[in-house]
Amino acid sequence: MILITGARGQLGMAFQRLFQREKIECIATDKEELNITDEIVLRDFVKGKKISLLINCAAYNQVDKAEAERGECRKLNSEAPGKLAILAGKIGADYITYSTDFVFDGEKNSPYTEEDIPNPLSVYGRMKWEGEKAVFREKQDSFIIRTSWIFGKDGNNFIQKILEWAGTKQELFMIDDQISSLSYAEDLAYFSWKLFQTKQYGLYHFSNSGESSKYDQAKYILEKIHWKGRLHRAKREDFPQEAKRPKYSKLDSSKLEKAIGEKIPSWEDAICRFLEESL
Numbered sequence: 001m002i003l004i005t006g007a008r009g010q011l012g013m014a015f016q017r018l019f020q021r022e023k024i025e026c027i028a029t030d031k032e033e034l035n036i037t038d039e040i041v042l043r044d045f046v047k048g049k050k051i052s053l054l055i056n057c058a059a060y061n062q063v064d065k066a067e068a069e070r071g072e073c074r075k076l077n078s079e080a081p082g083k084l085a086i087l088a089g090k091i092g093a094d095y096i097t098y099s100t101d102f103v104f105d106g107e108k109n110s111p112y113t114e115e116d117i118p119n120p121l122s123v124y125g126r127m128k129w130e131g132e133k134a135v136f137r138e139k140q141d142s143f144i145i146r147t148s149w150i151f152g153k154d155g156n157n158f159i160q161k162i163l164e165w166a167g168t169k170q171e172l173f174m175i176d177d178q179i180s181s182l183s184y185a186e187d188l189a190y191f192s193w194k195l196f197q198t199k200q201y202g203l204y205h206f207s208n209s210g211e212s213s214k215y216d217q218a219k220y221i222l223e224k225i226h227w228k229g230r231l232h233r234a235k236r237e238d239f240p241q242e243a244k245r246p247k248y249s250k251l252d253s254s255k256l257e258k259a260i261g262e263k264i265p266s267w268e269d270a271i272c273r274f275l276e277e278s279l
């Protein structure tokens, strides 16, 4: 049996849809039922259940708020992934958890590989990196997948926001000097599942192929929906934020592609499928 934590989030929902399609049974939980920061709750929950795979989709994802809420972010992003690794080890389950491109400082100008050394600029990035180290300390045969800019059918993501703004605004300003790549939640769930089946444990990067700024993404999607307004370029300094972000953090996903022998679709293709499936 597969256990998903944080199952009502973007990735958790995509996993639920995937398993439903594949007719694979899973137990989907979110924080009310299974708070991943509570060791006793975790231990009691798995008692008597035959869990063979634990997929942790739960996280603290409020990158700016984390600067002030360091403790909360640490509990969820650094400590809980390690506790779940211990639990998975004890019950003999495989374990998949997720990290972020924000572990990097953005000083590189070519895609980041798993060999590149993290140097996080924010509390969120630091806590995620701590979480990665805790996981491999506790259970070496785990999967950690770093990903970036997730968007999906559920949740309040950038692509959903563009569609919302397109309905209410005539003018939009989008940042063009921060580059990474989108990760479609449906693709991330699918490729994670494929990767799991290889049993080649370790650290992997996943994002849809190609790189883009928020300006590029907005332009692409607004053209697709024939928006009549005006889109302007903006810079990061036009929208000051609490947390520092890497200016370039495209993840090189070739290790994962090689492991499963399949190419990851482009971010443009992912947006097209998202629009077809959602509108």
Ligand SMILES: NC(=O)c1ccc[n+]([C@@H]2O[C@H](COP(=O)([O-])OP(=O)(O)OC[C@H]3O[C@@H](n4cnc5c(N)ncnc54)[C@H](OP(=O)(O)O)[C@@H]3O)[C@@H](O)[C@H]2O)c1
Pocket (backbone or CB within 6 Å): 005, 006, 007, 008, 009, 010, 011, 012, 030, 031, 032, 034, 035, 036, 037, 056, 057, 058, 059, 060, 061, 076, 097, 098, 099, 100, 101, 146, 147, 148, 149, 150, 151, 155
């Ligand atoms: N979103 C991105 O752009 C992005 C980028 C890089 C990496 N990642 C990583 O990718 C993974 C999946 O992200 P996502 O976008 O699917 O996240 P998400 O949509 O924010 O979902 C996270 C889920 O975890 C739940 N949760 C919060 N605290 C919990 C707790 N104590 N116990 C159990 N569940 C709890 C949340 O519930 P509430 O919503 O009710 O709090 C939410 O349903 C995460 O590890 C994330 O850090 C995401």
